[in-house]
Amino acid sequence: MNSDTAATDLVGRGNREGAALFRDWFEELNETAASGGQAAYVFVMGSINEILKSFDLPVVFPEINSLQTAVRRVSQEYLEEAEDHGYSPDICGYVKADVAVQLRGGEHPMGQIPPPALAVLTNACNTYIKWAEIWERMYGCPTFTIDVPGTREAGGQTWPGDSDFEADRKYVEVQLHELINVCQAVTGRKFDIDKFREVLTHANTMSRSWNRILELNRAKPALFSALTDGTIFLGVANGFRGTEAGARYFERLVEEMEYKAANGIGTAIEEKYRLLFVGVPCYPIFRRFNELFTDWGGTFVNSTYLWFASGGTNRGFEYDLQDPIASLAEGVLVSVRDAMDAMFHQNEVLVDMVEEFGADGVIYHPIKSCRTVSTGLADGRRYLTKERDIPTLFIESDMMDPRVVSEAQMKNRIDAFFEGLASRRRLAGTKG
């Protein structure tokens, strides 16, 4: 393959293949809904796909369904339908859009969503628990909470061998065994440990690759936008975790990124400023939101979203196939805890990330819908600006509700931020 062909084939392949996999995934859900088959509802921060895929259960991620209504600019009608049903304007928009999907019998812009035969959730977000209670009431389906104890105090993470860690790990392991029993009861199938090992092998490939991809984006220019391209990668990381297709996709994505790194190929824009993103994207104006930064040459080189919305897959934890359930318990504990740390204690990693990724600025985007992600951001920003001399921008809007997204106001603040960055750079040049 000559270099021109390689560039044509490789560059952008991850986005093309990711979109195709997404279509396949929703097609599978469509078929499941049409045939009356079983599906499991799960969440991005700890889907426990490793167990569900070993029972061949199609997985529905209501968070992804909801954000798709926003990207496709129909979220408001879904939100209003849930509000008419009694849900407050002040609660999570993801929950409300999903309630409307369920009230519509699964009707969604990307296809038909099957009802849950089972819901599996972690406590990484408390709203997951309240959300699953809604399905319990609607469908009477089993819901299973995998309770994952998180970091008790900043910097206080414990590790294997420590009695506190082992107590947490044991608790998670007991719950995983209980979940397997629930899956057997729901599906009528026996748990197959060999199939489970196969699923874990695919998950290991994905974790290793995801970790590598994030690391590769330290390249200058950045190889992908953590905001836009990263969201596609995240979709595959969640929907296809533990599958051969998912593992293959990520191996090929590493290949693409390594090629781009070796050849100095960045994103579609000329990179002038390297930015870190903290929060959740503004999906109601997703493309435009990104353009407000790229128009100034701003590229998002990393984000806390790529960490927590992958359920901590970024850690690259690999399961030990000799003792698979105990190892899954450890992996879930370490990874989901890391996802929670990316929200509650993100200030500490950002301090290092600023250096490692050569960031010029940090964009905080707290949103009305998500208190898990947003509550600590103002205080975290205070911490970061004390620790590092780096410009930050704090803009509030929402991930779902166009009624609280003011593009004009946002643009004014973003423009002013970049003018500040430009002037800072000029000043540094003068001094230098």
Added chain:
Amino acid sequence: MTVTATRVFPEWRDKSLDDALLECRDLVESAEFETVARWRESGGMVAGLFQVYFPEEIVHAAGMLPFKMRGAPLEPDQADSHFGSYLCSILKTSLELVLSERVELDVFFSHPICDAARNLAAIWGRNYDHPSQIVYLPQNPNSAGSIDYLRHEYDRVRRVIERVSGRKIGDDDLRRSIDVFNENRRLMRELYEIKSETPWLVAAEDAYALVALAGMMPRQEHNEVLATLLPMIRERSTKPEDRIRLVFEGGFCEQPPFDLIRMLGRTSYVVDDDFLIGLRWITSDVPTEGDPLRNLAEAYVERSTYSPVQHDLRKPKEEMLLERIRQSRAEAAIIAAAKMCEPGLEEQVAYTHALDAAGISYFVSEFEENMSSFDQLELQLETFVENLLFA
């Protein structure tokens, strides 16, 4: 005088019942938490325990004051810049209490009760040097592993408290504290029995104040207050009036303004509620024989009430509410939620649908601890009550 023998609230003593209750109300209504300051002045240490439930016995056993952080009716002038928009008030006013130096803590604990509260320990930790932690109460109490896990988590808390207080906490210390808290739980149950059986004897705001005191003074002293005043309340000669019996639901975390509770008391009999439910979470005595930490863990999981912030397959919240209404023979319910409180607002939907199905009247409302004008709300509530009375 030892710290544990310290009394921080002498004002109510040797007074008539009405005057004693007035002192209790004044103390609870104030945003100054004078009793905590008095405790510190006597050399005591303070653990700030954010809503909803915390095993206070562990803190008590170390001779520290377990201080229930339930927000306060004040403006979060300094705390505001630490938070963004769209958040409940209690987060901000709890932090304001320490930023404004009204309250000084030696350790702070939050819980995974909601997405906002989980962030609080991290925020605290970035601003204070003392330990600021989350206690991970089990969110899968239906798992066979939950009690073992929680026993270990309580042991971890014991180690933290030992480090902070500089005092070893032995099992016998814990048993003595469990005894004190068992007595407190018994007295609280007695207060709620009076509210339910003879609500004309105790005004809603007085009952609320008597409970809230528990979170701001040594529990032995609170036991003295209740043990003295409850018999006096029972002896009152107040006659029953033709009022609607109401259950108030929605006070599990952020507290409604005291004046709102007073207004409810003027309009109706509040025969049961979930105000400060964490102080009344465990519903029966905790055994003192055997392993005290396991007993506390077992009580949390097996012998406890309900709230929107605990998911337990055995306790569907709407069925628990219907049971609360049946038990207290209430005729209607106030289904309230603090503004921006995700779990409270979400639960309102399930509650109202269940009440509709059961044919029980209800009034839905939102509140904020700092709200000061109730004219509109009072008018709405009076209309609701009148509709029921004259239906």
